[in-house]
Amino acid sequence: MADDRSENTAGGIALMPVVAAALLDARGRVLLQRRPSGKQMADLWEFPGGKVEAGETPEAALVRELGEELAIRVVPAAMTPLAFASAALGAKHLLLLLYVIRDWTGTPQPLEASALAWVAPAAMAELAMPPADVPLVAALAHFLAIQG
Numbered sequence: 375m376a377d378d379r380s381e382n383t384a385g386g387i388a389l390m391p392v393v394a395a396a397l398l399d400a401r402g403r404v405l406l407q408r409r410p411s412g413k414q415m416a417d418l419w420e421f422p423g424g425k426v427e428a429g430e431t432p433e434a435a436l437v438r439e440l441g442e443e444l445a446i447r448v449v450p451a452a453m454t455p456l457a458f459a460s461a462a463l464g465a466k467h468l469l470l471l472l473y474v475i476r477d478w479t480g481t482p483q484p485l486e487a488s489a490l491a492w493v494a495p496a497a498m499a500e501l502a503m504p505p506a507d508v509p510l511v512a513a514l515a516h517f518l519a520i521q522g
């Protein structure tokens with residue numbers, strides 16, 4: 375008998391784990407980056423991050439991605455898991471893990487993005503973002519609202 379659990383058995387859907395960061399500044403703004411033209415989901419705004427590679431923990435992947443994309447240094451102890459999204463993405467299935475980060479070393483540089491922007495939570499919903507990000511933006515706005 376087939377049920378939802380059968381989708382994750384051998385030969386089923388390939389999960390693609392992706393880690394992403396909501397970097398927060400002292401004013402509660404969030405750093406978003408714009409995906410470059412020519413990449414999948416070109417020109418959409420997204421949380422910095424990327425795919426977890428084989429043999430990596432999610433936290434190690436996020437340390438690596440934030441170094442590669444923004445030239446900042448973060449440590450796993452500064453990462454607070456906030457929410458995840460689970461969505462079909464082409465032939466794969468995206469598992470997008472969002473962490474909140476308030477402490478890092480260095481000034482973010484757009485090494486891979488076409489632009490960076492510090493965005494107030496209320497303005498995030500106005501930006502074009504990948505569909506999987508929509509519930510994460512809602513969760514983040516809620517988190518920031520209850521933080522005061």
Ligand SMILES: Nc1nc2c([nH]c(=O)n2[C@@H]2O[C@H](COP(=O)(O)OP(=O)(O)OP(=O)(O)O)[C@@H](O)[C@H]2O)c(=O)[nH]1
Nearest residue numbers: 392393394414415420421422423424425470504506507
């Ligand atoms: N970083 C990031 N990726 C996201 C977000 N939302 C979302 O759907 N994704 C998807 O997750 C995947 C991450 O891939 P990526 O291209 O950014 O990662 P990467 O740097 O490791 O990939 P590459 O080395 O193949 O270029 C993409 O399919 C991307 O569209 C988001 O907010 N941040």
